[in-house]
Amino acid sequence: MTGSRASSTSTTVRRSAIVRACTAGFIALIVLLPAVPATPEVAVTLLNYIGLYSIVALGLVLLTGVGGMTSFGQAAFVGVGAYTTAYLTTVHGVSGWLTLWIGLAITVVCALVLGLVTVRLSGYYLPLGTIAWGISAYYLFGNMAALGRYDGINNIPPLELFGRSLASGRSFYYLIWIAVFLCVFATRNLLDSRAGRAIRALKAGGVMAESCGIHTERYKLVIFVYAAMLASLSGWLYAHLQRAVNPTPFGLEAGIEYLFMAVVGGVGYVWGAVLGAGLLTVIKDLLQRVLPNVLGESGNFEIVVFGVLLVLLLRFSQEGIWPHILNLFDFRDHPKIAPEAQPLVYREKAVPGEVLLALGSVSKTFGGLIAVNDVSFEVRAGEILGLIGPNGAGKSTTFNLMSGVMDPSSGEVRFGGRRIDRLPAREIAHLGIARTFQHVRLIPGMTVIENVLIGTHQRTEAGVVSAILRRDRAEEAQSLHQASEQLRELGLPEYADQSAGSLPLGKQRLVEIARALCCDPLLLLLDEPAAGLRYREKLELAAILRRLRNDGITILLVEHDMDFVMGLTDRVVVMDFGVKLAEGRPEEIQANPAVVEAYLGGVTEGAAGQ
Numbered sequence: 037m038t039g040s041r042a043s044s045t046s047t048t049v050r051r052s053a054i055v056r057a058c059t060a061g062f063i064a065l066i067v068l069l070p071a072v073p074a075t076p077e078v079a080v081t082l083l084n085y086i087g088l089y090s091i092v093a094l095g096l097v098l099l100t101g102v103g104g105m106t107s108f109g110q111a112a113f114v115g116v117g118a119y120t121t122a123y124l125t126t127v128h129g130v131s132g133w134l135t136l137w138i139g140l141a142i143t144v145v146c147a148l149v150l151g152l153v154t155v156r157l158s159g160y161y162l163p164l165g166t167i168a169w170g171i172s173a174y175y176l177f178g179n180m181a182a183l184g185r186y187d188g189i190n191n192i193p194p195l196e197l198f199g200r201s202l203a204s205g206r207s208f209y210y211l212i213w214i215a216v217f218l219c220v221f222a223t224r225n226l227l228d229s230r231a232g233r234a235i236r237a238l239k240a241g242g243v244m245a246e247s248c249g250i251h252t253e254r255y256k257l258v259i260f261v262y263a264a265m266l267a268s269l270s271g272w273l274y275a276h277l278q279r280a281v282n283p284t285p286f287g288l289e290a291g292i293e294y295l296f297m298a299v300v301g302g303v304g305y306v307w308g309a310v311l312g313a314g315l316l317t318v319i320k321d322l323l324q325r326v327l328p329n330v331l332g333e334s335g336n337f338e339i340v341v342f343g344v345l346l347v348l349l350l351r352f353s354q355e356g357i358w359p360h361i362l363n364l365f366d367f368r369d370h371p372k373i374a375p376e377a378q379p380l381v382y383r384e385k386a387v388p389g390e391v392l393l394a395l396g397s398v399s400k401t402f403g404g405l406i407a408v409n410d411v412s413f414e415v416r417a418g419e420i421l422g423l424i425g426p427n428g429a430g431k432s433t434t435f436n437l438m439s440g441v442m443d444p445s446s447g448e449v450r451f452g453g454r455r456i457d458r459l460p461a462r463e464i465a466h467l468g469i470a471r472t473f474q475h476v477r478l479i480p481g482m483t484v485i486e487n488v489l490i491g492t493h494q495r496t497e498a499g500v501v502s503a504i505l506r507r508d509r510a511e512e513a514q515s516l517h518q519a520s521e522q523l524r525e526l527g528l529p530e531y532a533d534q535s536a537g538s539l540p541l542g543k544q545r546l547v548e549i550a551r552a553l554c555c556d557p558l559l560l561l562l563d564e565p566a567a568g569l570r571y572r573e574k575l576e577l578a579a580i581l582r583r584l585r586n587d588g589i590t591i592l593l594v595e596h597d598m599d600f601v602m603g604l605t606d607r608v609v610v611m612d613f614g615v616k617l618a619e620g621r622p623e624e625i626q627a628n629p630a631v632v633e634a635y636l637g638g639v640t641e642g643a644a645g646q
Contacts, residue, residue: 060425063217070209073131081205082321084277086314087212091219093309095263095296098223100295101303103259104239105155108291109166112173113264115286116143117271119177119386124191127182132195136272140265147264148257170288174210175281188282197278209276214312215273219266222504223306229512233490235259236479241634243441244477246461247470247496248555258500298351302358304481310360319345366405369590375514379521380495383556385588386419386452392559392590393438393469398447398457400433406432409614415559420581420591422601422622425611428636431594432563434472434611436461439471439561440464451559466494466560472565474594482538484528484547487536488519491554505632523551524640526580544574549580554588560584566600578604602626608635 070080086540092110124130130138140492154165177184185498194203195211202208226232234255237245275281293316301312323341353360386392393415400408408430415421425431436442438449440461449457456464459567470491475602478487492515498508523529526546531539536547545565552560562581566574581591581604595601601608602622610618612634618625625631 037582038408043387055312056393058582062322064534066213067210070206077205080209082317083207084209084212086310086317087209087216087269088274088277089122089294089297089313089317090216090310091273092267092294093267093301094306096224096261096298097301097303097306097309098226099233099263101305101308102236102239103226103256104165105256105260107166107260107263108163108265108288108295109170109286110172110267110294111286111290113143113147113267114145114172114271114274114290115177115281115283117268117273118286119183119189119282120268121272121275122183122185122192125193126191127267128187130554132193133220136269139268139272143264144261147261151257152259153309155253155260157443166291170291174283174287177286178351182421184282186283187279190280192275192279194344195281198498202276203279205277207275212273212277218267220306220310225499225506226503227306230432230493230496230498231255231258231500232514233482233486234493236482240477240479243461245490246297247439247465248490248551249462249465250490251462267524295593296346298347300356301472302356305356305358305362306355307349308358311361312356315357332571368497377510377517380432380492380514380556381517383558386558386590387451388416388588389528390417391415394416394450395434397439398434398437398444398449400430400442401435402443406614408444410439410615411611412447412608413593413616413619417558417589417590418585419606420585420589420593420604422608423592423594423603424596424598424608425617428613429611430613430614433614435471435561435594435640436565439469447508462494465555468556468622469561470552470557470559471561472545472552472563474563474567476541476544476548478536478544478547478551479525482536482605484539485516485523485532486535487547488522488550488554489515491522491551495554495556518554519550522553526550527576541568542570542577545569545577557594559590562595563618564595565593566595566597574600 038371055545066083067243069075071084090391091444095333096110108171117136119141120142121135124135124138125132150169154162154169177183177188183189185306194201195208196202197211200207202211227236230239234245234250237256238249238252238255245252260374270293271286274285287571297312297316297355298309299312300316301310301314302308314470320342320350324345349357391414394412396412398408398411399406407542411430411434421494423431423434434440437457440459444457449607450468451464451467454519456467456469459467479490492534495518496515497512502508520529520532526548526549528543528550531543531547536544539547544570549560549562565581566577569577581593591604602625605622606624607620608618608625609616609630610631617634618631620628
């Protein structure tokens with residue numbers, strides 16, 4: 037085990053060194069290119085636009101690739117930044133540097149207003165909402181007399197830095213690429229943080245994220261505003277590079293191109309934004325130069341060829357190009373386990389035997405269907421309680437009523453004496469209830485330890501600004517220590533750096549339990565934890581659950597495997613057709629004629645978990 041951890045640490049160090057060397061080499065290339073006299077002006081111009089597009093695509097990586105929210109309206113936010121500085125500098129003589137912050141402030145207000153409406157949408161409604169925003173902004177820019185209508189605003193004064201005018205493309209180059217690198221590293225810092233894991237959890241579904249105490253709507257709004265601010269920054273740079281603006285670059289077509297850049301490069305990867313912007317910009321420029329000489333200038337053949345190339349690329353590489361580079365050179369960097377860090381603060385354990393969770397006459401109806409009907413039972417601290425019943429008995433619905441996924445139609449649920457049945461799942465998680473899922477809900481593209489770290493979210497406080505400025509490292513070390521401890525407790529330390537999606541089902545279920553334990557629960561809800569496990573894996577899981585009970589964690593499990601339940605639980609509640617059929621110790625349940633007839637089918641022998 038020690039040798040395995042040492043090998044993993046050595047591999048991680050090598051990966052980090054490779055990543056740092058490649059990043060330094062790319063930065064050096066960008067810095068030196070315009071300084072070489074032989075570098076043509078057209079190359080500098082092309083690199084300037086690649087930098088501008090990269091900033092916008094970077095926001096889409098976070099918004100669409102990581103957060104799972106497709107937006108076609110980023111070009112409109114570029115226009116907000118561009119028109120703000122164009123109008124204020126030409127009409128009111130405001131300093132161009134000051135207009136950057138004014139433009140960002142206006143963008144934040146617009147994004148907040150728009151985001152409060154759109155981020156609540158799901159399915160195709162969100163993309164349609166951003167399309168509507170993009171079209172509206174385009175016609176707004178084109179119809180306002182103060183903004184020059186469709187002719188736009190010209191003669192934008194150049195920026196000055198230390199008394200030097202940045203009027204030429206070559207002199208403006210470094211400002212653009214400094215902005216690109218700052219945005220890249222800020223976004224990487226954000227993703228490698230408590231807030232970043234919450235953002236990555238959004239794509240896996242709100243139920244899982246909320247069960248770990250994550251306020252999903254808040255984080256959706258955060259990344260929507262963040263992506264808009266990056267677009268606005270790009271627009272500000274564009275206006276001072278071009279020295280003129282008009283509505284054309286800020287229409288829906290441009291918004292679609294920005295999204296293509298993110299997708300082609302690798303929509304879930306930070307450096308993929310730069311790669312995608314570079315590839316599409318260079319390819320489009322080459323087609324515009326070459327095709328008119330071959331096919332004539334009477335048609336826009338470059339658009340046709342460009343579209344065909346995009347379709348082929350997406351057909352054979354749906355995740356973009358950057359993942360292939362990662363696989364080729366193994367550039368991935370993973371969190372470092374920090375065993376020397378102080379552990380996070382634990383809750384005070386409940387007194388054994390006291391009522392921890394109580395359901396009082398709980399019912400749930402769906403239209404005319406009664407899924408749960410007047411169910412009452414208690415869960416006492418320090419026990420393992422089994423909730424069983426045939427398919428359709430209402431177990432899963434009851435489970436969801438306890439964890440805040442659903443609200444009861446009548447009755448009440450109390451936890452620690454406090455009524456929780458009207459609280460959202462994230463608030464219930466904060467009170468000390470953690471859960472797993474019948475169908476494992478891990479984020480396959482994240483490593484095992486990153487998935488487990490999501491469970492520490494509610495026990496830590498670092499926000500977005502702290503993450504970007506890298507001021508959350510002490511708290512991150514504590515979280516890493518906590519996650520690594522849970523992996524060791526469950527016998528999974530050697531899997532820490534592996535992709536969660538590559539693990540067999542049994543290990544994935546243990547990872548889910550480790551994530552739930554990182555929430556520091558008083559009550560652990562397990563939804564069919566033994567489903568799909570082999571005999572030996574069930575024995576190991578039963579031993580783990582007994583150890584957790586002995587450590588003071590109360591467990592309620594829904595399970596179909598009767599051998600597993602009867603050999604593990606202290607008490608059992610049986611449901612049938614939405615009502616509670618029986619309650620008692622396992623041996624009492626096994627001897628209950630009504631239970632045997634309804635569910636057990638005569639099974640009275642001992643349990644595999646014993």
